[in-house]
Amino acid sequence: GAGVSQSPSNKVTEKGKDVELRCDPISGHTALYWYRQSLGQGLEFLIYFQGNSAPDKSGLPSDRFSAERTGGSVSTLTIQRTQQEDSAVYLCASSLTAVLGRGGEQYFGPGTRLTVT
């Protein structure tokens, strides 16, 4: 079946502009995660959604970052007033459940490469 998809694949924006990144998780997956990977760095956790529960936003680096998940499916990560340090690959992942060892393994999308000029 279809995997996790993300759009756009590449986004170049000017400093100060807002951007929206989209994630379509695997159908039926209840958990959705956003990460970012800066050049030469590992994956940095941003936010986690599980079903209808309040999201875990503890990884968001500033209040310029926000994310929504509509209808328990598609998610949008919004970055307001982008800065050059926001340049990174933003990865979305979903998992069937959030139960460790029981479908909690995450399936990643190909990522969105964001470049802020």
Added chain:
Amino acid sequence: DQQVKQNSPSLSVQEGRISILNCDYTNSMFDYFLWYKKYPAEGPTFLISISSIKDKNEDGRFTVFLNKSAKHLSLHIVPSQPGDSAVYFCAALAYTGGFKTIFGAGTRLFVKA
């Protein structure tokens, strides 16, 4: 402060030999560990995992070893194949009022034919 560390940014191995990728962690509350493989321009893909109650998990050519007292885990690939050339990420999970995966910085594996 990095809670999950992969101190070797790269590793080069001859085809057919063993590849050993190492990972250290600092948080004793982690109770589940995973390895992901990432090819260029693709998202990471899940490879193998291990619960903290075990010290070894094997899946084909891939074996993960966990040493809780040393807060260390390793991924063994044997025999290594050129198609294994990728970046390998170690990840750790802990339930801390939420659900968060902490990734290491990754190790780039080169398998030479």
